Amino acid sequence: MITPKSTAKPFFVLAPMDDVTDSVFRQIIADCAPPDLFFTEFVNVDGLQSPGRDKLLPKLQFTNIEKPIIAQIWGKTPENYRKTSAELVDMGFAGIDINMGCPDKTIVKNGCCAAFINNRDLALEVITAVKEGAAGRIPVSVKTRLGFNEVDLSWHELLLNQAVDTLTVHGRTRKEMSKVPANWETIGKIREIRDRIAPQTKIVGNGDVMTRQQGLELADAYGLDGIMIGRGIFSDPFVFAENSLWGDYSPAQKIKLYKKHVNLFFETWPNGERRIDTLKKFCKMYINGFDGAVELRTELMNARTHSEIMAVLDQTA
Numbered sequence: 001m002i003t004p005k006s007t008a009k010p011f012f013v014l015a016p017m018d019d020v021t022d023s024v025f026r027q028i029i030a031d032c033a034p035p036d037l038f039f040t041e042f043v044n045v046d047g048l049q050s051p052g053r054d055k056l057l058p059k060l061q062f063t064n065i066e067k068p069i070i071a072q073i074w075g076k077t078p079e080n081y082r083k084t085s086a087e088l089v090d091m092g093f094a095g096i097d098i099n100m101g102c103p104d105k106t107i108v109k110n111g112c113c114a115a116f117i118n119n120r121d122l123a124l125e126v127i128t129a130v131k132e133g134a135a136g137r138i139p140v141s142v143k144t145r146l147g148f149n150e151v152d153l154s155w156h157e158l159l160l161n162q163a164v165d166t167l168t169v170h171g172r173t174r175k176e177m178s179k180v181p182a183n184w185e186t187i188g189k190i191r192e193i194r195d196r197i198a199p200q201t202k203i204v205g206n207g208d209v210m211t212r213q214q215g216l217e218l219a220d221a222y223g224l225d226g227i228m229i230g231r232g233i234f235s236d237p238f239v240f241a242e243n244s245l246w247g248d249y250s251p252a253q254k255i256k257l258y259k260k261h262v263n264l265f266f267e268t269w270p271n272g273e274r275r276i277d278t279l280k281k282f283c284k285m286y287i288n289g290f291d292g293a294v295e296l297r298t299e300l301m302n303a304r305t306h307s308e309i310m311a312v313l314d315q316t317a
């Protein structure tokens with residue numbers, strides 16, 4: 001079983017977000033207010049088992065304060081899932097999660113992620129391959145959506161019949177992308193199916209949770225084991241805290257936290273392992289809610305190097 005940091009129910013999870021939740025950002029969140037469980041960004045197993053492997057390895061980098069951490073994988077070929085899973089055990093991950101929910105057009109066209117909802121034979125082969133690679137040493141879980149074009153509970157029933165350790169459900173169909181509010185009633189129905197056919201599997205609900213309190217209420221209303229928060233972290237890096245400090249943060253404190261993030265980014269990725277553009281995604285999170293924030297963000301968007309970014313931030317000190 002995956003053991004989150006806290007045994008309290010529900011446990012809270014920081015969602016995997018590609019180009020966002022790298023080791024650097026996870027360390028920042030761990031210092032502010034850690035969730036009970038971290039995920040890596042999704043990493044492609046076919047890429048990992050190809051000559052392009054080295055380019056993907058930074059996505060699997062983590063430090064002790066990001067533990068426990070689950071590696072999230074995606075791809076097409078069961079054999080690559082199997083090989084990668086065996087390697088992930090040796091890398092020290094607490095579990096392996098298979099992405100069966102990403103709605104991206106190109107990815108789905110290639111038969112990966114949410115496309116598994118319509119290719120159940122391959123989905124089962126992939127789950128078997130990951131379980132064989134992990135060989136019972138670490139748990140295997142799945143993150144998915146409510147269905148492809150419409151809600152389809154036969155999909156969740158199939159997954160639950162595989163005795164996965166945890167099933168994380170993002171409360172939208174693939175077709176809905178992120179365009180409609182998350183449907184928590186249906187996540188509750190999936191939890192009821194779990195009770196009936198796979199009582200050992202944990203159900204984690206995901207979609208539009210902006211505060212810890214909201215997560216507690218949803219978990220209580222729908223009987224869920226865990227709550228996953230993604231975009232809510234952008235409006236509050238302390239979102240996992242019982243009492244968030246963010247509302248009381250002064251502009252100087254916000255800028256200091258961004259500087260910490262920028263410094264850690266350049267220390268961790270000294271050879272351009274991550275694009276600087278990924279760092280800019282965070283500007284709005286820290287440089288927000290105070291006089292002059294918009295102008296400061298515009299200046300930061302034009303800064304191209306560590307020293308240029310620091311020079312802009314230092315002017316404000």
Ligand SMILES: Cc1cc2nc3c(=O)[nH]c(=O)nc-3n(C[C@H](O)[C@H](O)[C@H](O)COP(=O)(O)O)c2cc1C
Pocket residue numbers: 015016017018019020041042072099101102143170206207208209228229230231232
């Ligand atoms: C920028 C971005 C990148 C994402 N990357 C991933 C990913 O790598 N793996 C995954 O399972 N979901 C990914 N997601 C989906 C989130 O994990 C989550 O399911 C979704 O954002 C809904 O949760 P939220 O409303 O709390 O953000 C991503 C979402 C965003 C916004």
